[in-house]
Amino acid sequence: MSQEYAKLVYNGKEVELPLVRGTMGEVALDISHLRKETGMVTIDPSFMNTASCYSKITFIDGEKGILCYRGIPIEKLVENTRFIETAYLLLHGKLPNVEQSDKFSNLLTENSLLHEDMRHFFDRFPRGSHPMSIMGTMQNAFSTFYSNVDSLSLKEAIDISAARIMSTFRTMAAFAYKRSIGEPVVYPRHDLPFCANFLNMMFDSPVRPYEINPNVVKILNSLLILHADHEQNCSTTAVRTVGSAQVNLYSTISAGIAALSGPLHGGANQAVIEMLQRIVRDGGNVKKYIDRAKDKNSSFRLMGFGHRVYKTYDPRARLIKKQCDDFLKQMSINDPLLDVAMQLEETALNDNYFIERNLYPNVDFYSGIIYRAMGIPENMFTVMFALARLPGWIAHWKEMIGSKTKITRPRQIYIGKTPKQN
Numbered sequence: 001m002s003q004e005y006a007k008l009v010y011n012g013k014e015v016e017l018p019l020v021r022g023t024m025g026e027v028a029l030d031i032s033h034l035r036k037e038t039g040m041v042t043i044d045p046s047f048m049n050t051a052s053c054y055s056k057i058t059f060i061d062g063e064k065g066i067l068c069y070r071g072i073p074i075e076k077l078v079e080n081t082r083f084i085e086t087a088y089l090l091l092h093g094k095l096p097n098v099e100q101s102d103k104f105s106n107l108l109t110e111n112s113l114l115h116e117d118m119r120h121f122f123d124r125f126p127r128g129s130h131p132m133s134i135m136g137t138m139q140n141a142f143s144t145f146y147s148n149v150d151s152l153s154l155k156e157a158i159d160i161s162a163a164r165i166m167s168t169f170r171t172m173a174a175f176a177y178k179r180s181i182g183e184p185v186v187y188p189r190h191d192l193p194f195c196a197n198f199l200n201m202m203f204d205s206p207v208r209p210y211e212i213n214p215n216v217v218k219i220l221n222s223l224l225i226l227h228a229d230h231e232q233n234c235s236t237t238a239v240r241t242v243g244s245a246q247v248n249l250y251s252t253i254s255a256g257i258a259a260l261s262g263p264l265h266g267g268a269n270q271a272v273i274e275m276l277q278r279i280v281r282d283g284g285n286v287k288k289y290i291d292r293a294k295d296k297n298s299s300f301r302l303m304g305f306g307h308r309v310y311k312t313y314d315p316r317a318r319l320i321k322k323q324c325d326d327f328l329k330q331m332s333i334n335d336p337l338l339d340v341a342m343q344l345e346e347t348a349l350n351d352n353y354f355i356e357r358n359l360y361p362n363v364d365f366y367s368g369i370i371y372r373a374m375g376i377p378e379n380m381f382t383v384m385f386a387l388a389r390l391p392g393w394i395a396h397w398k399e400m401i402g403s404k405t406k407i408t409r410p411r412q413i414y415i416g417k418t419p420k421q422n
Helices: 034-038 074-080 083-092 098-110 116-124 131-145 154-180 194-203 214-226 234-243 249-260 268-281 286-294 315-330 336-349 352-356 364-374 378-402
Strands: 005-010 013-021 027-029 058-061 066-069
Touching: 005 034, 013 034, 066 074, 066 083, 066 315, 074 214, 074 315, 083 098, 083 154, 083 194, 083 214, 083 378, 098 154, 116 131, 116 154, 131 154, 131 249, 131 378, 154 194, 154 249, 154 378, 194 214, 214 315, 214 364, 214 378, 234 249, 234 378, 249 378, 268 336, 268 364, 268 378, 286 336, 315 336, 315 364, 336 352, 336 364, 364 378
Parallel strands: none
Antiparallel strands: 005 013, 013 027, 058 066
16 A cells, blocks of 8 residues: 555645555654754644654544453453453463463462561651652662663563563552551462452451452452553553653553552542442432532532543443442442442433533542442552553553654643743
8 A cells, every 4th residue: 555645735845645544544744853944843732642652552433432351352351260360461462372372360469478577668758658658669669679670671571570560469459458547567478369369368367257249359360450451541552651751661660550550540449439429418319419510610520430532431431330339238248439420420321411511430430439339448449450551551661662763752832931921
């Protein structure tokens, strides 16, 4: 196929901009030589219309509600794989066979222990510190305990480093939770798979042994798979940007954790729970809050609806909605928050105000209810998001650093004072 071009005309000069086509039909203008040829740059605040890279990892079609990892629809992955298999897929571009899956599982087990010297760090954080702040600091500290992982060591070290990051993050998260409630930490077990091991570290106690429920393990796997990657979101962009400076992998992941900790990114599921609790405390009057959400003079916002990318139903939300309902029935949990959530969804999906604005439920709308049913406290919701997103971040770092990407350095349009104005 011959190269296609778009033409830009400025001041009588005509410039040809190459068209780039993705494998799923996206079309982009390649402006990499625009400034050299015209002296101009483009401006696109918040990168709303700018593709920052080429990637083979995740595809999203926001208009059609499609999400695929490495070409596999998210629905098939949730149905047929465990989280660690999806993590392997993101890292290597293919699902593992039995031997590869066992090897990766063993790496996760072997690298699940936190360095004993790092355990003392937990005692130095102020009481009441948010777990995400703790996790970001601890992750950054890893670079002082383990050798740097860069482009030279990528081939040999990536699986070990990915396993270490995923497993120790899981261990640190459980340790942080145990410390927050004043209980002794629970060490990882060699005989438990990834998700069951995390649940045991979170909830086992010397006076109340934790019984691992297959239903809880299954839905945790699903939640982690659904959150494992989501293309060039804020935290993934942070990972790629920081990593482009050849920062070591551990500190690079810490940048992703910092970005995810923001309320506009990873804190959305906690915000949904807080909104549902507010409505329940107010008598469960859903119509009242729907009306307030539609009132432009009201400060109230309906959390968990709408998405920057999806202009239809979030495919992750469609999957998790049914799993949430089934899970609460299996666990014999009657949660008034779920009742309010379902009323909100039904009302919004039949209201032209929300339909016209593409305000459909997103994945955060139901995930918090499930985590709450598991016993995971609200301040740990974002930590769970980060745990899920680790393989996606590492995969993007691996892809970025393996392609000899130049250091990220956007341009700007200066609108400040001129020398003559001073």
